[in-house]
Amino acid sequence: MAAVLMLRGCAGLLYKHRKGYAASIAPVCSRAMASKTPVGFIGLGNMGNPMAKNLIKHGYPVIAYDVFPEACKEFQDSGAQVMDSPADVAERADRIITMLPSSPNAVEVYTGASGILKKVKKGSLLIDSSTIDPAISKELAKAVEKMGAVFMDAPVSGGVGAARGGNLTFMVGGVEQEFDAAKELLTCMGSNVIYCGEVGTGQAAKICNNMLLAISMIGTAEAMNLGIRLGLDPKLLAKILNMSSGRCWSSDTYNPVPGVMEGVPSANNYQGGFGTTLMAKDLGLAQISATNTKTPVPLGSLAHQIYRMMCAKGYALKDFSAVFQFLREEENL
Amino acid sequence: MAAVLMLRGCAGLLYKHRKGYAASIAPVCSRAMASKTPVGFIGLGNMGNPMAKNLIKHGYPVIAYDVFPEACKEFQDSGAQVMDSPADVAERADRIITMLPSSPNAVEVYTGASGILKKVKKGSLLIDSSTIDPAISKELAKAVEKMGAVFMDAPVSGGVGAARGGNLTFMVGGVEQEFDAAKELLTCMGSNVIYCGEVGTGQAAKICNNMLLAISMIGTAEAMNLGIRLGLDPKLLAKILNMSSGRCWSSDTYNPVPGVMEGVPSANNYQGGFGTTLMAKDLGLAQISATNTKTPVPLGSLAHQIYRMMCAKGYALKDFSAVFQFLREEENL
Amino acid sequence: MAAVLMLRGCAGLLYKHRKGYAASIAPVCSRAMASKTPVGFIGLGNMGNPMAKNLIKHGYPVIAYDVFPEACKEFQDSGAQVMDSPADVAERADRIITMLPSSPNAVEVYTGASGILKKVKKGSLLIDSSTIDPAISKELAKAVEKMGAVFMDAPVSGGVGAARGGNLTFMVGGVEQEFDAAKELLTCMGSNVIYCGEVGTGQAAKICNNMLLAISMIGTAEAMNLGIRLGLDPKLLAKILNMSSGRCWSSDTYNPVPGVMEGVPSANNYQGGFGTTLMAKDLGLAQISATNTKTPVPLGSLAHQIYRMMCAKGYALKDFSAVFQFLREEENL
Amino acid sequence: MAAVLMLRGCAGLLYKHRKGYAASIAPVCSRAMASKTPVGFIGLGNMGNPMAKNLIKHGYPVIAYDVFPEACKEFQDSGAQVMDSPADVAERADRIITMLPSSPNAVEVYTGASGILKKVKKGSLLIDSSTIDPAISKELAKAVEKMGAVFMDAPVSGGVGAARGGNLTFMVGGVEQEFDAAKELLTCMGSNVIYCGEVGTGQAAKICNNMLLAISMIGTAEAMNLGIRLGLDPKLLAKILNMSSGRCWSSDTYNPVPGVMEGVPSANNYQGGFGTTLMAKDLGLAQISATNTKTPVPLGSLAHQIYRMMCAKGYALKDFSAVFQFLREEENL
Numbered sequence A, B, C, D: 001m002a003a004v005l006m007l008r009g010c011a012g013l014l015y016k017h018r019k020g021y022a023a024s025i026a027p028v029c030s031r032a033m034a035s036k037t038p039v040g041f042i043g044l045g046n047m048g049n050p051m052a053k054n055l056i057k058h059g060y061p062v063i064a065y066d067v068f069p070e071a072c073k074e075f076q077d078s079g080a081q082v083m084d085s086p087a088d089v090a091e092r093a094d095r096i097i098t099m100l101p102s103s104p105n106a107v108e109v110y111t112g113a114s115g116i117l118k119k120v121k122k123g124s125l126l127i128d129s130s131t132i133d134p135a136i137s138k139e140l141a142k143a144v145e146k147m148g149a150v151f152m153d154a155p156v157s158g159g160v161g162a163a164r165g166g167n168l169t170f171m172v173g174g175v176e177q178e179f180d181a182a183k184e185l186l187t188c189m190g191s192n193v194i195y196c197g198e199v200g201t202g203q204a205a206k207i208c209n210n211m212l213l214a215i216s217m218i219g220t221a222e223a224m225n226l227g228i229r230l231g232l233d234p235k236l237l238a239k240i241l242n243m244s245s246g247r248c249w250s251s252d253t254y255n256p257v258p259g260v261m262e263g264v265p266s267a268n269n270y271q272g273g274f275g276t277t278l279m280a281k282d283l284g285l286a287q288i289s290a291t292n293t294k295t296p297v298p299l300g301s302l303a304h305q306i307y308r309m310m311c312a313k314g315y316a317l318k319d320f321s322a323v324f325q326f327l328r329e330e331e332n333l
Helices: A048-057 A069-077 A086-092 A103-111 A134-146 A160-165 A176-186 A201-229 A234-242 A276-292 A298-315 A320-328 B048-057 B069-077 B086-092 B103-111 B134-146 B160-165 B176-186 B201-229 B234-242 B276-292 B298-315 B320-328 C048-057 C069-077 C086-092 C103-111 C134-146 C160-165 C176-186 C201-229 C234-242 C276-292 C298-315 C320-328 D048-057 D069-077 D086-092 D103-111 D134-146 D160-165 D176-186 D201-229 D234-242 D276-292 D298-315 D320-328
Strands: A039-042 A062-065 A095-098 A125-128 A150-153 A168-173 A190-197 B039-042 B062-065 B095-098 B125-128 B150-153 B168-173 B190-197 C039-042 C062-065 C095-098 C125-128 C150-153 C168-173 C190-197 D039-042 D062-065 D095-098 D125-128 D150-153 D168-173 D190-197
Touching (some): A039 A048, A048 A062, A048 A069, A048 A095, A048 A160, A062 A069, A103 A125, A134 A201, A150 A201, A168 A201, A190 A201, A190 B234, A201 B201, A201 B276, A234 B190, A276 A298, A276 A320, A276 C276, A298 A320, A298 D298, A298 D320, B039 B086, B048 B069, B048 B095, B048 B160, B062 B069, B125 B176, B134 B150, B134 B201, B150 B176, B150 B201, B176 B190, B201 B276, B201 B320, B276 B298, B276 D276, B298 B320, B320 C298, C039 C086, C048 C095, C103 C125, C134 C150, C134 C201, C134 C276, C150 C176, C168 C176, C168 C201, C176 C190, C201 D234, C201 D276, C234 D190, D039 D048, D048 D062, D062 D069, D095 D176, D103 D134, D125 D134, D125 D176, D134 D201, D150 D176, D150 D201, D168 D176, D168 D201, D176 D190, D190 D201, D201 D298, D201 D320, D276 D298, D276 D320
Parallel strands (some): A039 A062, A039 A095, A095 A125, B095 B125, B125 B150, B168 B190, C039 C062, C039 C095, C168 C190, D039 D095, D125 D150
Antiparallel strands (some): B150 B168, C150 C168, D150 D168
């Protein structure tokens, strides 16, 4: 089984991983159920659309909503029922999955004038798969709880390709006794469903992983670039790092230097993969969480700044491993 | 075969590694030779002493020197011949290994008033296993070449334990046709001998690895600390990182959080291992190399500063994974 | 007139400034008014207490509230009327000043269950002098506007001493035609009242100043420390910097090196002044604002991390110039 | 008298300074001397050429050398005597000034095969005005001393314009009793001659100033950019900073935001002024000095990296205040 990428928005590429892991945490069983009640799905974007379709494929009637009419239209054509508001979804389904681009969107969909909470039924299970500030997840959970319903955060790893293939990883936070109910739905869309702890810890796990990923990716780019300038052959240097204590996923599975590996964005002009702007967004969430908890994250903070500068320098839509290209450019007097 | 640690000065601990690598780069053959001419060895410190003894064990007569008389005395007692100066060693041996603490020491031993070059024989092979600035290695090589001799840089990975056990890794830079001659000696002291390219690339490989190691160690400490403050269980978080894209040697083999792994310095109050002051030294070399080649290394540079601050805050002799402890301390009003 | 410190929480010290500035931006006229209607004041802490007393001194009846009963008691003894909730204050006063420690407190006082907005009168003027996230100021402004009232942000510079002496500086954001009405009250408590632009710009000005202050303070500490280690006399180095392009408020008015200047915290073991924990808080706000506006602030971000680490290392209550002490400590093997 | 810029290579612009300082440290007296013996001058580049000409203007016969024949030719035409090597200069002049681009050049000119030391006369005074690593200055001083001569380091502040006008500032390190002899020559070329202490402290003073300058310039750029994005008018924000604790030379004399000040590089598309590549060089020297003395300089280190990245992104020849432009660019998806 492949290492979990923790990347959103990958443009359909599936990178091969060199090492295997026994992903024993959440064994996935594909269960057939006699009768399936409708499931709500709010947010039909690049990720939400294929996720919702996988629910349908598994036999769940889906009641959907998206703020963009075109997204709804396309979805309706594929047989689902589309509502006029999150509240209307909540009226008809007692299990709802939300997949939204940012914290303010999530707040609006749950607590807005025509939000889920306006018509949520007691006992409903609301699962938010957006990647947002864990503090917001906790606030949403409180608001949901007041209405007698249950909230879980379940952000995903894996991009559009994994969403289509049903190979996402879900990191789930919330009350443990509700985890099985959530897993029943999430396993239709993902191959790993990991219980992380109380509400917000799903977000926390994702944010921490992506912060470490950004740091080790930039570190790999710096070390490779320095080595090359000091006269080392890039392939040989990668080999040495990968058999040594500098080894990391960015060096051995997703090396940022063109010519070192095949089938990774660096071999394809940094197209596809996980966009720099998405990495900058996740680092921003890490930064806000660190600030709020007074946690020093000096390298995470600088990584955030570097990806922010890259976005401003034309790298926004390139894969985040393009930091090698960003750093390697030479002074040209 | 174990991943190469690239650490000096480990206090004899041998950490187990979770993943195997086929270290095919430099197969080690233990060859018996009919007659062995003397080998010079300069620098009989914590590392040099056991290294030189391994040469003796392999049947090489050793002609030694150290600036500290006690170091010489101890060594003489074990049967070796001790000289009064590097020049005197060079007069008697045409293969010399040097193992010195810093660039200025190396410069003195080679080019000083009673240095090797005063009496070096034509055709001699001089191997420097010190960890120093690659630019200095290149300068020494030029000076050596002028005397008609050959210079190679061959810094080591692995600490005192590996030096004793003959399990060091050598990264070797220099003229390729001399590599076999160097390997003959180095395999007596190490289990991996990797040819890296022209003079200075041995140093470069080591410096680049240790810079990436420092970055990913601090990154791991930051990510673990942030996750813990956000409510995640440290063992679970490590598990998630290690099956995800945040995975690195510092997270899966040498985790800095007490209680996550056994047999690593974090399980032993950060004793043993690779001292923070040694890591700060190597990061200083990386910094100087980056400055001289105008290579941007923003995270490497900040990692250097962090280890420098740690040294000043009482962490100098603790293992470098103690950065977790340094970062985790909480504001206490 | 003295340079504006932009510091809260100074323990009553008044530092002398070497250079004069014509503070022409907001000339202060002390006007006598025939009849004065009551003014509400919420938040009677170290800063709020003397500020509210200055309003009383200028003849304004004050209707006050604080969440801590002791703070109310002390204030009541000095002749003011104390209410049970922000809502009750809003019922009796149509001009209210709030002075609260953080964003969540401000949100609660305005929009909470017994918050100002529950009973605010149409046309009321609500001035928030707390230092908070400008995005929160904007949200509060919107909520206030919906009730037909006016909101302005007016964070202060100058510590407890300036609050007592009525010498604070206010940076004011909000609708320009309401500025005169705000100034009437603020001039009772401060000697500079600066109009900065639309709602949130008062906070923005303060945050930007303090971020630059933190950066140049750390920079001064680094430069002084490096110079001293390179053999320069600290007083001479300060003199050279101050006649050169390195000159800044931290070098010429508030030098962090003991022995260079008199009457500053560095001359008094870093007691008094502007606490490191307060600087860390303001840098956190700058960080959040930068993240939200996707603005790269690499040095601001690192300054934040450094003050955060200092807080964890026992410097929380020392003046922020103690960063010199934090950096100067030497490795002690 | 103007604040000292500590900038080399300014393209002839003379920026006006807002505040006056009594530069009492080194009063300049222009003295007429009965007879003047020849002075050597090595390094006739953009700076050295006008400096040497000012010596001639003050009546000193100049004996010169430059590695580039064209530079010698141009100088010969203006009446000076040109030699074939530094050694030949040393044979004819017992006072020599050197003005060279980098440490290796200085080492070569002093200790090379046809260097000054080959023919230096006992008692000669050798003044190096290059900006180089203070550790190299110390080494040169030792080598010079061995020959019975005297070495002083005297790097300059002020660019080509100041070199032409004789308005440079010299920061001088070396034996104090030789300072008057050095000052006699330096006052022909500069209006400030500051004695800093033992050999190397001239370099140290310059490096420390420029490091603090870089830090506060980037800090000013960050604060101005953040403020603008938060809705503040740049001129108003500069005004507020300059009357507050964020004030620094970069904000009040050399503001990096176009439209805020006249007569500075930011008003002229960042042309002229002090080039980014020169600032990067000086920060590299600061970094090396800090590494060698184990001094933590986190912001200085990051400033170095930022200017290094700017050089690679096309800013090498723009004024160093262009960091504002570098940071302000917006993400453009």
